[in-house]
Amino acid sequence: MRCLTNHDLVWLNAAIVGKSQDYDYFAVENSTAGQYVYGKNNDIVVSAATLYERLMKVLPFARGNRRTAFVAMVAMLAANGWQLSEEATTVLTALANLENHTTEARLVLEPLASPIAPTAGLTSYGMRQIAAWCMKRHEQALNLLASAD
Numbered sequence: 001m002r003c004l005t006n007h008d009l010v011w012l013n014a015a016i017v018g019k020s021q022d023y024d025y026f027a028v029e030n031s032t033a034g035q036y037v038y039g040k041n042n043d044i045v046v047s048a049a050t051l052y053e054r055l056m057k058v059l060p061f062a063r064g065n066r067r068t069a070f071v072a073m074v075a076m077l078a079a080n081g082w083q084l085s086e087e088a089t090t091v092l093t094a095l096a097n098l099e100n101h102t103t104e105a106r107l108v109l110e111p112l113a114s115p116i117a118p119t120a121g122l123t124s125y126g127m128r129q130i131a132a133w134c135m136k137r138h139e140q141a142l143n144l145l146a147s148a149d
Contacts, residue, residue, distance in 0.1 A: 001044060002079040003035040004051070004072055008127050009060075012071055015135070016142070017064040027060030035076065044080040045113050048073045049098060049105035056099045066149040067142050070095070074138060075131040077113060078122050085114040088141035 004012075006028050014020045034054030035047045055069035074084060084091055091112055097103040116122060122130055135142060 001035075001042065001047065002076070002127065003047070004032060004076060004127055004131075006032050008131070009055075009068065009072060011128060012075075012131050013061045013064050013068040015132070016067045016071065017061075021062045021064075023062065024058070024060045027058040030058050031055045031060060031072075043106075044077060044082055045109050046106045048076040048082075048113075049109040051076055052095065052109075053098050053101075053105055064149055066145045070141060070145055071131055071134050071138070073109075074134040075127060078116065078130050078134055079125075079127055081116050081122075082113045083116045084112050084138070086112045088138065088144055092141060092144055 006025070009028050009032060010020075010023060013023065031051065031054040034050045037043065037046050037050050052069045052073040055065060055072060059065045061068060077083060086094075094108050094112055098105060098108045122133065125133070
């Protein structure tokens with residue numbers, strides 16, 4: 001399983017908001033640790049949903065937490081051969097349930113995720129290249145998230 005590092009999250013946030021900013025290192029560390037779900041480390045969908053959930057719970061950055069959490073989740077899925085297969089508004093509505101802890105992470109994300117065709121070749125790219133691809137691919141969702149971020 002490929003995961004994001006603390007440095008990946010800090011880079012991702014700076015790329016999303018357009019500049020480096022203050023952040024809580026321990027909150028970033030807590031978020032990246034969320035990728036390693038006890039007893040379910042081989043379940044990419046649960047690990048990606050848990051990463052999103054943790055980032056939204058601890059809010060490590062001064063700005064851009066929601067967009068950072070979204071792209072981190074999508075990048076983790078893509079790095080491991082998965083993608084979101086629904087429209088932006090459907091995904092964001094489902095993620096609101098995850099943020100409010102009203103639904104289990106797996107139940108929120110699993111219906112929205114599907115395997116990427118092996119020909120896409122994303123699994124051979126570096127995590128930051130994958131994150132940049134995800135930002136382009138999900139530009140509509142990022143624009144919708146920006147107003148609440």
